[in-house]
Each structure stands twice: as structure tokens, then as C-alpha cells.
Amino acid sequence: MTHAAPAFPIAPLLPELRASLDAHPRLVLEAPPGAGKTTQVPPALLDAPWLAGRRVVMLEPRRIAARAAAQFMAAQRGEEVGRTVGYRIRFEAKTSAATRIEVVTEGILTRLIQDDPELAGIGAILFDEFHERHLAGDLGLALALDVQATLRPDLRLLVMSATLDGERIARWLDAPRLSSPGRSHPVRIEHPPLRSQETPEHHLARVTRQALEENEGDVLVFLPGRREIARAQALLEKALVPAFAQAEIVPLHGELSLAEQQAALAPADPGTRRVVLATNVAESSVTLPGIRAVVDTGLAREPRFDPNTGFSRLETVAISQASADQRAGRAGRVAAGTAYRLWPQSRRLEAARTPEIAQAELSGLALELAAWGVAPGGDAGLRWLDPPPRGALAQARELLAALGALDGDGRITALGRRMLELGATPRLAAAALRAPVELRPLAADLLALVEARSPLRGEQARSDDFRLRVDALHAWRDRRSAGPGGPRGLGAPVFDASAMAAIEQAAKGWRRRLEASTAASGVPDSHAVGDLLLHAWPDRIARQDESQPRRYTLANGRGAVLHEATALLGEPWLVVLDLRLEARDSLILAAAPFDPRRLETDFPQHFLGGRTLRWNEARGAVEAFEEQRFGAIVLERRSVPVDPQDAQPALLAAIRSRGLDTLPWSEGTRRLRTRMQALAGWMPELGLPDVSEAMLLATLEHWLGPYLEGKRRLDALGADELSQALAALLDHEQRRQLDRHAPDAMVVPSGQPRRLEYAPGEPPVLAVKLQELFGLADTPRVAAGRVPVTLHLLSPAGRPIQVTQDLKGFWERTYPEVKKELKGRYPRHPWPDDPWSATPTHRAKPRGT
Incomplete structure (x- = not known):
């Protein structure tokens, strides 16, 4: 057995951890960053009797951390990665027949379980950094628990986290709970305020310089994403001159190449100070040597699903208090340090991060559940720490059915299984798998480009024509400029070479999975991109409005507009890849034109025809049309006579929309209704009908419908008819009681x-x-x-x-x-001293006086 290095705080706990897993198949381990859980726990399990020579699989949420953990564990053993310790991430694997510890990411664990529910050769699954509550982690643990309960009671499951509600997790898992101390030195927390007229970027630069001045060692700066890192790097390269001109500024995020990531994680050269600009990938899992100060913007980029648009977007959000504590703890790994928080001390953060399952688009999860055999409505069969929201899950299943991944009963289809095997999101998988053989190289490029941020820079970065990204990738790949006039007439593409390299790496992986032997090149046909992407967003097929050239109607019934500087003006048909929800019509951010003839060949089931009715508010009448539609897009419409029998539902709908005041109420009818309402409250035992507005609107068909028969216009209903309709709600006895107990006069x-x-x-x-x-x-x-x-x-x-x-x-x-x-003011009127015995009168003087 390889013993854990004693320098790691978790080392004394490892015997107890092994003993717990000997006695119980599940365990919860709480250990703060720096304790060594990620790299010391897996090797400590290798010679456990229950493992019996099988593999330990560890789910690591991020690719950077997965590679780094595998490399560290391999180095501890004096081996290369891929022997005893290996890893598998998307499009990259370093394992062998000798591999006993395998670090995996994203959907790799889910594929392992789906492909072999008995998990042959696997003795333990470790869920690292579970506090981050990634969707893949929640799903993987739910499936693993199901396997353990039904097929593999000997399977060990270990949930590990730095900041975790361990008591809740342990209670849910019915598992013991262990806690390890971390390696932590005191960290002083500062909140340097934003100065008057100072931008957030200059605030960051000033505080970073302050951190270098007040602390020894390196500085770790937390930023929400790659774009902010690039801006901060450019600003710091100027702001740190001349005092810290020799400081090395190092970016660290998931879109870097492998070599760039390894360089960021490696120790700095002797005598060199570093400023590491990182996303929340540096919160945990990865080790950054030499950090003595942290500058924290308090921001992170997380996916948010918008059910109104059907799109997931990466939004910049405030971090939780747990994340803030973890980030600050990075400054205290090697010695006392300082954490500079760039938000007011009075601001209160949420205690913990919201689970991704509660706010993400769930079509991928729904497809995995269908493949596992979980039927709609049967989701309770799996054990969830936080179950998926029913509404989002139902919406995801509707999408999968539209893509052809689920049948009418919600069961997975053959296409759905192929989509899972491909490993792309369901929308993109559906598009790629329907691509003809000759277009699979282009489909691979689209998969890589859609999942990545746009590599375009300069003016082209604001273009809404998605084809420009394809042209730029091909131009970069072909190592030639597009020449004067360039792709799509916007000049030679200007792109980020590093981003393009990462996209090309992903495209290679997709080509392997799609069995495309060559890469696409040149400028594709003007409709090729859109023709392929139709199958990813059939609900986002859009047709230009005849009267408003920048406005489009989408197949799902919503409206969308092109921005004023659009590159797509004049395109009659678009497939919309990305949009932003606005108060009225959504704004199209990325789209591609397509050949509308594809609709008839690829989506014949979406064409609908028939008679429709519409309420004309201006005329106050029902109109009838014969329509041909694609989804909600009207292709052809002609006016036809209104059948009186068909008009009634439209009239009732108009009344409900406009309210009861739109009806011809006479004074007598209003008084009758008011009397009925009053007496129903005073004498409920009489059983008078409820004539409140809500009830009358809800029961229009019953009480008013007969009086609308044969009418096409609302003003054809007379006041007398409305009075009769209301009075008909009372039977003879109820009317007698009304007149007796609530008389009109x-x-x-x-x-x-x-x-x-x-x-x-x-x-x-x-x-x-x-x-x-x-x-x-x-x-x-x-x-x-x-x-x-x-x-x-x-x-x-x-x-x-x-x-x-x-x-x-x-x-x-x-x-x-x-x-x-x-009396003096009205002398002609009686003012008797005794009103009790006086004769009542409505006249000036009683008669006979």
C-alpha cells in the first residue's frame, strides 16, 4: 500500500475512513480545501479487502481539477498518468488495463452506469466537491444509489466536500459522517471600498496592487469568466508598472489549452511573483502553490434556464457565503494571509449555492432517466437530495418528444439512445445525428461552436449571423484569410486564436464520435448551417413578418426581432440559436438562414391546416379564416364566413378577456344582481346563486350561452336578453324570497x-x-x-x-x-311637535289643512 504523505491534514483520519467503509457501504466526508481529500483518499482505499482489486472511480466536477488530481496521485507513486492512476474527460482519456484509480468528469460517470448497471470491475465511487451541486453529480449519485440498492450492495459510495451540510447529507444517505481538519492559517478579511468615480475594473486593479504591496507571495484573483479575466489582464499589465513590472500575470479557466492549464498550476520560478486570474475553478480541487492573498470580486458565472425562451444562459451571479469562505481560505494555505473582498461588508450573501438541478434546463437529465427506465411520474423511484422540479422536467420531456428522443408514452426511442451515446446536449445531438454523411464534418464544427463562446472579435463579435463563426473556424483551419470581401461580406474574420484552438480540439472529438474522417473547410453553402440546426431548434424556426422586416414569428408562437445592426436583414426564414427575453419581443442574438423547402421534407408533421376563429377587438366581432400553418407560423390565410355555431366560444372568450362590464347592463339588471349578491350573504340558507364576477365569468356557457346563439357580434346581445339571462338563474321560489327579503323598493x-x-x-x-x-x-x-x-x-x-x-x-x-x-326655512311643510302621532306626507301640507 502507498501511504498518504503525513504533511496532509487528512492523513490521521484515513484509518478511520477505511474502517467506516469496511463496516458501512456509504460515507460522508467533510474536509476543507487543503486537507488532501482529493488526492489522498483514493490511494488509501486501494488495498481495502472489500475492493478486491477493483477500480476506484472519482467524479471530479471540473476537467482542470480532474487532470491535476490524476497527475498528482500518479506523481506520488512515481508513475506516469495512465498506469495505476488515470483520468477520463470529454474527448480525452489516459487509462490502461493497469488503472485502479480513475478520475472522471461530467457525464462520464453517468455513461459508465448506464452502459453497465452492475459496474463490473468498480468497487467504489467517490463524489468529490459535492457541495458544488452540479447536475451530473446529483444524477450520478442518484443512479449509483439505485445500483447499490438493487444490484451491487457491496458497492461503496463516498461523498466528499469542503463546505457541505454534512448532517443533512448523512441523514439522507443513512451514512456515517467524518470530518477532517484542513491546513489553514489565519486569514484577515478586508473590504476595500470602491472610490468615487472609480470603475469596478480599476477598483480590482488598485486592490490587486495593494495585495502585492501588503503581502508576500502570490495573489489569486477570482473573476466570473474568461472575458473578465482578459480585461483584467490587460489592465493589470499597465497598473502594476513600474513597482511590480516583473510580476507574472497568469489566467486560469476551463477554456485554456492543456499546456496553459498546467503552466498555471505549476509553481512560479524562484524570485517571481504571480497574479493568478481565475474563475471559480480555483475555489477547490486544484492546488495553487504560493498564494498568500486573495482578491475576490464575489461573482461567478452559472447556468440559468429561462423557461420563457427555452434557453439556458450563463449569468453572472453573486457567490454564496460558503464560496466566499472557500475563496478566502486559499490565502491561508501556506501561511497567514489576507482576503480582499470587493463588495461592501454590509452585504449579506446566501448561505450556500443553489443546486444546479433547481435552475438548469433538464432535457439531458430527462433523457438519462428515460434510458434508466424511469417513466414520467415515476421519478420518485430514485433517491434525490433535491428532486428535479416537476415543471422543468415535464417541459424537458415535451422537448425530447419533439426531437424524437421519446415516444408517446415517454419511453426512450432508438434515436434517443443514439443521442445519449453521442454525448452532446439533446438538441445538438438530434441535429448532428440527422446530418447526412457528407455533412457530418460540418455538424461536428457546429457542435463545437454552439457549446463554446464566440471566437470572433472586433466588429464581427457583435454579429447575429452564426455562419460567421463557422467561416472563421474554417479560415483558421485552412490557414488562409478569406481575402477582400471575406466571409458573408464582412471582411476577413478576426478571432481569438486561443479560443479557436479549443474549439478545434472539441471539433476533432466530435468528428471521431460522428465517424467523420475529414474536417470541413471553406465557406459552406449559405443554407447549410441552418439546414442542419433546424433539427436542434424546431421550436425556434422563425418567419419574417411581411409588414415589419426586422420582426419574426417563431414556431412556438412567440415574437422576436433582429437588432438594428443585424447581418441577417432580409432573410425570410431563420433558425434562432440564441435570444434574449424582452418585455415584448425577444431579441435575436444568433441565428442562421435555411432553405424553407426543408420544412416539408424534414417536418411534415408540423404543418397544420383548418378553420380558425379570431376575435376582432376593433369591430367587436368574430372573424373566421382558413389557415395553413407551420406550428404557430401562419403561412396562408383567407377570410371565410363565420358559422354562428362556431362564433359562440369566441364571443364567450372575448367576454372573459374584457370582463362583465362589456355586457349591456341596464340599471334594472345591475340592481337585480346587487340584490342577489347582498341577500346571498345575509341569508345563505336560501341557496341563491353566486353572481360574483369571477363566478359569472367562469359559468358564462351556462347562463349566457343560450342567449348568444346565432350571434356573431357582441353588440347583438340586447339589454333585455341580458336581464332575462340573469333572472333565469333564480327559480320561482328563490325569486319570491328575493322580493320578500331584499325588495327593490x-x-x-x-x-x-x-x-x-x-x-x-x-x-x-x-x-x-x-x-x-x-x-x-x-x-x-x-x-x-x-x-x-x-x-x-x-x-x-x-x-x-x-x-x-x-x-x-x-x-x-x-x-x-x-x-x-x-321650520323657518321650510314653513309650508309640517313640523309637528309630536312626530310619533303626526300624519306622514310627501306633500307640502297635508290635505284638508
């Missing part, structure tokens, strides 16, 4: 009927002249005496005198004052 002592005004939830109001109530002692009531009427007592001129529900109290206390005040 009340006869007052003067013998005159006076209208009651109703409002839901309020007592009815009776406005009446004071003289008409002489002799009435008590306040009138409705609803079987439950609700007193609110009296608005009026002067002879009809002006309000008093509002009351206590008529008796008014006569006793208030009337004498009212009489004194108004």
Missing part, C-alpha cells in the same frame, strides 16, 4: 314606494324625506329582520339631514333640533 308611511339601494356586504340604503316617516317608531329591516336599513333622512328640498339606523333615537334626541333649524 319599500313602501314608507306616506304610502309611497321608495327605492332601496344595495351594495354587497353593506346594509341597504333608503333615502326618504323626513315628513314621509312621521308615525314610524322603529328602523325598517330586511332579510327576515336581520339587517337594519340605513336611513338617509332628507329635508323637503331633498338635502341630507341625518344618516341613521336608529329612527327612534332620532325622533327623541335629534328631531327637536332639526325642527328648530328647518
Whole structure:
């Protein structure tokens, strides 16, 4: 057995770790960065009795870390990578028959399990940096747990993390939990504020210079992505002169070549100080020697799925507190250090990172589940720490069905299995596998280009014509300029050679998988790119609007527009690869034209025809058309007469859209509805119908539908018909009870009927002249005496005198004052001293006086 070097803090814990796995098939290990878990745990398991000579597979989230871990473990054994220790990442593998420890990334573990569910030859699977909660890690662990529960109870599963809710994970796994100390020295946290008029880039440069001045050793700067790293490098090369002119500025991100990555991870030359500009790949897993200070922007780039557009985008987001702690800890690996955080100390970060499964596009996951035999609705059969959101998973399955990867019952098709074997995202895999043999080299280029950031620079970097990227790749590959006039008429391509090299490396890998023997070159036919990509985004096929040249209608029904400087103006048909959701129409960021004749040959099932109805808001009428459509794109439309039987649904939909106020309510009909609402609240035992707006809209077909028969226009409905429709909701007994307990009018002592005004939830109001109530002692009531009427007592001129529900109290206390005040103003009207016995009247003087 090869013993772990004693310099690693995790070394004393390794015997206990081995003993735990001897006794239990699952284990959770918490160990901070620098403890040595990534490189010391796998070798420590090689001679465990339960391993019995089988392999240890370790899932490492990032390719840089996977290579580095394998190289370090191999070097410890004095071997080359590929013997006892090897690795497998996309398009690259260094393993042999002698390999016992295999470090894998991304979907490699999933492929291992899917291809051989019994995992023959594998004794343990280690999930490193599980706190990062990558989708591949969650899926791999769910599948491994299923294998362990059904086929391989002897399989060992070890979940390792630097910052992990270990108690929750251990409880979920029903597993022991071990914790290791890390190698950590004190780290001082600083929050240098942004100065007035200072840009974030200059703030970063100033603080980086401060870090070099105040600390020994190297400085690690965390930035969200490659673009920010390139800008920071250019700025620092000027800002560090002259004091630190000899400082070496080193980028570190996943798009670097293997040689560049290895150079970044290697120790600096003696006497040289380094400033390493890194993405969050440097948070954990990889070892950067000599770091004594960290400058942290507090930002990272993470995928976010937008269900409104169907696209995943890399968004710059604030990191979690756990990530901030890990980044700061990098400054304390070798000695006391300093972490400079470029955000206010008052800002509060989220405690932990959101799992990718909760915010990513899930078509790849849904296809893996279908291949595993998990049927829609049966996802609970797997054990998830955080289950995939049902809505996102359902949307993913709909996409897979449209791509031909799932059948009508949600089971994987032969095409779906080939898509999994290819290893691209489902959209791109569907497009590549449908490419004819002669176009497979171009398909390989498209796979590489779509998955990478645009290699174009300068003015062309803003082009929305995706074909320019293909032209640039081919020009770079052919080692020749496109010459005057260049590809697509925009001049010779200007590109990032390093980015292009990484894209070419990926294209080679895709050519091998697609069995394409030669690389594509030259400028492809103007429609070749779009014709291939149709099969990746059939829902993003777009047709130009006749009246608005920059606007397009997509097959999914949404609208999109080209930007003002577009290179695609005038193209009648596009397939949209990328867009940004806007308030009205989305903005097209990348697209390619295609030959519309491909639609009939490749997507005949998407062509639809038939009669459609549409509500014309301006005319207030239903219109009928015969239409030919591709998805939601109208290809041809002609007006036809409206069948009255067909019009009714459109009329009802228009009423629901516009609300009940669009109907011809008469005053009497409104009052009837208000009385019904009021009495239903006061006397629910009567069982009166609910005539609230929500209920009337929900039941339009029932109560109003019969009165719309034969009508094509909304204004053909008369006020009398609406009144009849509402009244028909009451049977004879209910109408009798309504008139009895919530009458439209009340006869007052003067013998005159006076209208009651109703409002839901309020007592009815009776406005009446004071003289008409002489002799009435008590306040009138409705609803079987439950609700007193609110009296608005009026002067002879009809002006309000008093509002009351206590008529008796008014006569006793208030009337004498009212009489004194108004008798002189209205002398022709009676003002008796005793209103209790006076004759009520609505006239100026009682008759006979």
C-alpha cells in the first residue's frame, strides 16, 4: 500500500475512513480545501479487502481539477498518468488495463452506469466537491444509489466536500459522517471600498496592487469568466508598472489549452511573483502553490434556464457565503494571509449555492432517466437530495418528444439512445445525428461552436449571423484569410486564436464520435448551417413578418426581432440559436438562414391546416379564416364566413378577456344582481346563486350561452336578453324570497314606494324625506329582520339631514333640533311637535289643512 504523505491534514483520519467503509457501504466526508481529500483518499482505499482489486472511480466536477488530481496521485507513486492512476474527460482519456484509480468528469460517470448497471470491475465511487451541486453529480449519485440498492450492495459510495451540510447529507444517505481538519492559517478579511468615480475594473486593479504591496507571495484573483479575466489582464499589465513590472500575470479557466492549464498550476520560478486570474475553478480541487492573498470580486458565472425562451444562459451571479469562505481560505494555505473582498461588508450573501438541478434546463437529465427506465411520474423511484422540479422536467420531456428522443408514452426511442451515446446536449445531438454523411464534418464544427463562446472579435463579435463563426473556424483551419470581401461580406474574420484552438480540439472529438474522417473547410453553402440546426431548434424556426422586416414569428408562437445592426436583414426564414427575453419581443442574438423547402421534407408533421376563429377587438366581432400553418407560423390565410355555431366560444372568450362590464347592463339588471349578491350573504340558507364576477365569468356557457346563439357580434346581445339571462338563474321560489327579503323598493308611511339601494356586504340604503316617516317608531329591516336599513333622512328640498339606523333615537334626541333649524326655512311643510302621532306626507301640507 502507498501511504498518504503525513504533511496532509487528512492523513490521521484515513484509518478511520477505511474502517467506516469496511463496516458501512456509504460515507460522508467533510474536509476543507487543503486537507488532501482529493488526492489522498483514493490511494488509501486501494488495498481495502472489500475492493478486491477493483477500480476506484472519482467524479471530479471540473476537467482542470480532474487532470491535476490524476497527475498528482500518479506523481506520488512515481508513475506516469495512465498506469495505476488515470483520468477520463470529454474527448480525452489516459487509462490502461493497469488503472485502479480513475478520475472522471461530467457525464462520464453517468455513461459508465448506464452502459453497465452492475459496474463490473468498480468497487467504489467517490463524489468529490459535492457541495458544488452540479447536475451530473446529483444524477450520478442518484443512479449509483439505485445500483447499490438493487444490484451491487457491496458497492461503496463516498461523498466528499469542503463546505457541505454534512448532517443533512448523512441523514439522507443513512451514512456515517467524518470530518477532517484542513491546513489553514489565519486569514484577515478586508473590504476595500470602491472610490468615487472609480470603475469596478480599476477598483480590482488598485486592490490587486495593494495585495502585492501588503503581502508576500502570490495573489489569486477570482473573476466570473474568461472575458473578465482578459480585461483584467490587460489592465493589470499597465497598473502594476513600474513597482511590480516583473510580476507574472497568469489566467486560469476551463477554456485554456492543456499546456496553459498546467503552466498555471505549476509553481512560479524562484524570485517571481504571480497574479493568478481565475474563475471559480480555483475555489477547490486544484492546488495553487504560493498564494498568500486573495482578491475576490464575489461573482461567478452559472447556468440559468429561462423557461420563457427555452434557453439556458450563463449569468453572472453573486457567490454564496460558503464560496466566499472557500475563496478566502486559499490565502491561508501556506501561511497567514489576507482576503480582499470587493463588495461592501454590509452585504449579506446566501448561505450556500443553489443546486444546479433547481435552475438548469433538464432535457439531458430527462433523457438519462428515460434510458434508466424511469417513466414520467415515476421519478420518485430514485433517491434525490433535491428532486428535479416537476415543471422543468415535464417541459424537458415535451422537448425530447419533439426531437424524437421519446415516444408517446415517454419511453426512450432508438434515436434517443443514439443521442445519449453521442454525448452532446439533446438538441445538438438530434441535429448532428440527422446530418447526412457528407455533412457530418460540418455538424461536428457546429457542435463545437454552439457549446463554446464566440471566437470572433472586433466588429464581427457583435454579429447575429452564426455562419460567421463557422467561416472563421474554417479560415483558421485552412490557414488562409478569406481575402477582400471575406466571409458573408464582412471582411476577413478576426478571432481569438486561443479560443479557436479549443474549439478545434472539441471539433476533432466530435468528428471521431460522428465517424467523420475529414474536417470541413471553406465557406459552406449559405443554407447549410441552418439546414442542419433546424433539427436542434424546431421550436425556434422563425418567419419574417411581411409588414415589419426586422420582426419574426417563431414556431412556438412567440415574437422576436433582429437588432438594428443585424447581418441577417432580409432573410425570410431563420433558425434562432440564441435570444434574449424582452418585455415584448425577444431579441435575436444568433441565428442562421435555411432553405424553407426543408420544412416539408424534414417536418411534415408540423404543418397544420383548418378553420380558425379570431376575435376582432376593433369591430367587436368574430372573424373566421382558413389557415395553413407551420406550428404557430401562419403561412396562408383567407377570410371565410363565420358559422354562428362556431362564433359562440369566441364571443364567450372575448367576454372573459374584457370582463362583465362589456355586457349591456341596464340599471334594472345591475340592481337585480346587487340584490342577489347582498341577500346571498345575509341569508345563505336560501341557496341563491353566486353572481360574483369571477363566478359569472367562469359559468358564462351556462347562463349566457343560450342567449348568444346565432350571434356573431357582441353588440347583438340586447339589454333585455341580458336581464332575462340573469333572472333565469333564480327559480320561482328563490325569486319570491328575493322580493320578500331584499325588495327593490319599500313602501314608507306616506304610502309611497321608495327605492332601496344595495351594495354587497353593506346594509341597504333608503333615502326618504323626513315628513314621509312621521308615525314610524322603529328602523325598517330586511332579510327576515336581520339587517337594519340605513336611513338617509332628507329635508323637503331633498338635502341630507341625518344618516341613521336608529329612527327612534332620532325622533327623541335629534328631531327637536332639526325642527328648530328647518321650520323657518321650510314653513309650508309640517313640523309637528309630536312626530310619533303626526300624519306622514310627501306633500307640502297635508290635505284638508
